[in-house]
Amino acid sequence: MVKLTIDGKLVEAPEGSTILEAAASVGINIPTLCYLKDLNEVGGCRVCVVEVEGAEQLVAACNNTVLEGMVVHTNSSKARSARKTNVQLLLSQHDSSCTSCVRSGNCTLQTVANDLGIYRLPYKKHVEHNSWDRSFPLIRDNEKCIRCLRCIQVCEKVQGLGVWDLTNRASHASVDVRGRKPITAVDCAACGQCITHCPVGALRERDDTDRVFDAIADPNKVVMFQVAPAVRTSWGEQLGLSHEEATVERLCAVLHEIGADYVFDTDFSADLTIMEEGSELLHRIAEHDAGGEDAPALPLMTSCCPGWVRYVKARYPQFVPQVSTSKSPQQMFGAMAKTHYAEVLGVDPKDVFCVSVMPCVAKKAEAALPTMVGDSGEPDVDVALTVREVVRMIRASHIDPVNLDDRELDRPLGFGTGAGVIFGTTGGVMEAALRSAYFLVTGKNPEPDAFKEVRGREGWRECTFDLNGRELRIAVCHGLANAGKLLDALDKDLTYYDFVEVMACPGGCVGGGGQPIHDGRELAGERARVLRSLDKGAQVRFSHENPDVLACYKDYLGEPLSEKAEHLLHTDHSAWYMP
Structure with missing residues (x-):
């Protein structure tokens, strides 16, 4: 442990900790704008600057590590003045139409500026404008961009897409689509992770x-x-x-x-998806194991995440025939x-x-x-x-x-099982599918938590289960950079699976790009625990026992993979083009 003093407090911090982390451990909040732990620690915004005794210049707290005996002042007049100047400079190049911005009241720049008491600017305003296809689901307003580089780092390191890039340098620097191409020309998955990691309103969804x-x-x-x-x-x-x-x-x-x-x-439709996709899996495995010239390839891959489907179509088209034809629950x-x-x-x-x-x-x-x-x-x-x-x-x-009092969801399309609930977290689709696949093969229900090994936060998780004497190798993956690694391994025959679940966003839908934004906090794990708890306490925990789904098959669809089910509930992923 390293001993140092921050704002008069004696602090012990693990060796290698940053000043920012050490300060946070004792309740001292140093403001940041560009910082994202392990992803963007460049100190570019200079909002987290602090004064260290003995140092000639102010240092960025986010990327300078603690030293034995260090004395840090986070809010000295020198640090506060520099911080205020840096934020004023950012605001001079920022469209400050806060009342018409979707992030008003939930904008880190707005919060920092208010905390610093910035009510007027001493610098001339110069705001960059950009043209954008407003029909695309994701909108970029460059006049609000503060060039923190978060979107670049998240898109590259977490999603492996590289949609965004920094063009020009110094005062002319600008974040734009890679190669300054239209957003529709760079195979954007529209996952929205750049939106949820943006500290301001430079990125948002199309408002419908x-x-x-x-x-x-x-x-x-x-x-x-x-x-x-x-x-x-x-x-x-x-x-x-x-x-x-x-x-x-x-x-x-x-x-x-x-x-x-x-x-x-x-x-409800998540349960319907399991009935179709689970049946599709068993049918595909049977045909594959029977062999023959036209035997389908394995693994079958889930199709409920459109960000993932866009990704595989754009980057790994050779695997599109292995993506389930089942439509998403939506x-x-x-x-x-x-x-x-x-x-x-x-x-x-x-x-x-x-x-x-x-x-x-x-x-x-x-x-x-x-x-x-x-x-x-x-x-x-x-x-x-x-x-x-x-x-x-x-x-x-x-x-x-x-x-308002709680109100029951309408029937018959409003009843869902615990298996449907866990669709919202990584591993949930896989677990729900295995519960019903086991029943469809054996005629008996497994223990509801029999396949809990698929749960976890690893970016790429694999398990093996026995399905009535047939070994079933599965993989669960979340985050598109991890998906790329998995597909590369499959393409090079370095691994083999029967069934693969992929969700584009880290943690699955609980960490989705359309979720509420809490800058600097990742809530996917907490939200996932809520879903798991709802599954645990659900009246019905198997998709194949959903009474409304069973009634739909009895009264309308016939059975899973029937002609009517294929017509209404399945699709051809090769029949459309990006975007």
Whole structure:
């Protein structure tokens, strides 16, 4: 341990710790803008500068390590003055239209500027403008960029995409799409990780809330909402609600208050996905093991994450035939809502307006795919909203969720199992699929937690299970950089699997690019624990025991992989092009 003094406090910190970490360990908060632990520790913003006795110049706390006997002043007049000047310089090149910014009230630059008492600028304003395709799900406003480089580092190191790059240098430096190409030309996965790691409003999702408000106001539209599994862990975070208060039933009440005619649960269609994908897996394994010239290749790969599907299509097209043809739960729900449930209600599918509430930006791109259109010519899903957009709708509607009672989700598309709930976390799709695959092969349920080895935070996890005498090798992967490593290993025959789950975002949907932003805090693990707890306490924990799913097969679909199920619930990933 290293002993030092910070602001008059004696501190002991592990050798190799930064001044920033040592200060935080004793409750001293040093402001930062560009810092992301292990990803972006360049000290470029100079907001974390501190004074160290004996040093000629101020040093960045984020990338200078502690030394024995060091004496640090985090808020001396010299440090405070330099910090204020640095922030003023950043603001002189920043569009400060805070009242019209989606990050107003949740912007690190705004917070730091307020804390430093910056109310006017001594420098001339010079703001860079950029052109952007506003139809793309992800929007960049360069006039708000502070060149912290976080988006570059996250996209490169966590996602392995390299969409963003620094162009020019010094005062002319600018962050732009790699090679200054259009965003549609660089195979962006639209995962949204750059958005959630941006400290300001330079990156955001395309706002589709007006389309939803317009549909609600249209008396001829039947507006149906679906709520994704991971949303129930996060929607209340920026409304000051605890996990106990922010239940999916409370959100159901809120959405009805906004004007929804029906509120359903994507857990239902997650269970439907398991029935289709699980059956597809067993069918593929049987054909593969039988051999023959046309035997399908293994592994089968999950298809519920559109960021992952975009990635594999763009970077590893040779593996597209091994991606499950099952639509994602979002798209399966839309297909059922505009066919089976429209028939039940006696309404024209063209009058059904389907809105999904997702922890994801890529879901916007998925909903717009030309292959996700029903026989009526209408898209399965009309609008995909992020959690952040829904929070804005709640605020715009002047609704205080605390004043509403919980309301049960509508049936029959509103009942989900514990297996459906865990779709929102890494390993959840795999675990849910294995629970039902075991039943489909043996006719008996396994213990609900029999496949818990698939759980974990490792970027690439592999396990082997016995499936009625057949060894089943599986892998679970999250984060696209990890997915690239896995696919490289498969491509070089360095490893072998039967079934692979991939989620684009670290931690899965709980860490999705459409989730509420808490700068400097990663909440994927905490949200995942909530989902696991909900699964543990669920009335039903197997997708194949969902009574509403079973009724859908009995009354409408027939059986998994039937002709009607293939038509409505499956897709051809090779039939569309990026973006």
